Amino acid sequence: MSRNGQRSTNPLDYQHVPRAVAAMPKDFACGFEIQPHHHARPQLIYATAGTMRVSTDDGVWVVPPQRALWMPAGVEHSIVMLSDTTMRTLYVRDDAAAAMPMECRVLMISPLLRELIVRATELPVQYDESGPAGHVVALILSELQGLQSLGLQLPMPHDGRLRGLCQALLQAPGDQRPLEAWAETINTSARTLARRFQSETGLSFGAWRQQARVLEAMGRLGGGESVTRVALDLGYESVSAFSAMFHRATGASPRAYSVRLGTAGRNMPSAANIARARVSDQPEVRALPADRKPL
Secondary structure, three states: OEEOOEEOOOHHHHOOOOOOEEEEEEEEOOOOEEEEEOOOOOEEEEEEEOOEEEEOOOEEEEEOOOEEEEEOOOOOEEEEEOOOEEEEEEEEOOHHHOOOOOOOEEEEOOHHHHHHHHHHHHOOOOOOOOOHHHHHHHHHHHHHHOOOEEOOOEEOOOOHHHHHHHHHHHHOOOOOOOHHHHHHHOOOOHHHHHHHHHHHHOOOHHHHHHHHHHHHHHHHHHOOOOHHHHHHHOOOOOHHHHHHHHHHHHOOOHHHHHHHHOOOOOOOOOHHHHHHHOHHHOOOOOOOOOOOOOO
């Protein structure tokens, strides 16, 4: 489990440890992307510093400090680091995770649980279950079961062309083009696009785009960007208009959100710039050839 006295950073080494919880510490640079993969064990994806964007076939989540994402076993997911990230992830044995959600969920991480997770990464991988280390892990499991779940998912459609359109919106969340213009890019009518969007995501096109902007803003504010810069990059004409939207969606102003995360005043790289740097890895949205069948 270790090389040269250092703890392994290979997730495969933690999937069959004969303990209820296996904790892996790993640091990542801003912009690093973990390609789609899955694990044999359920996972708590958490970082003590930095913000991550996690994607599955069904949705996208932004995970800043003070939050974590519960990832059930076997679910394929990818992760993009929206800032320098100090990941401290837990792999939980199936029986120990029996009370946890069967779907991905964003969870609030209390200061106590944060310290327990950090401590778990410092324990021997095969810790003494009857000693103090075992008590630390037992308390982690107890805390996990009582965590509040937050509705911060951005649902993704399964239709290939709609998914490509959504990927384009995620790459350029400030794009102001209306529904009609986006419909043209996939050779369909605005009415059909609106109907299919609602059917596949459960949200209207406008609601989905606003939620995407909220998650983008959360990630960038969590990375230390200024409220003004985020507001303008997301296409808002004024900081006040952006702040009103953000408050309606999250219950907190952008500045209060940044202060709560301890990132106010920092200046970290932009999540949108990261996305643009990765655009070659994402489906391209373009008008369909005339012989392609519309939606």
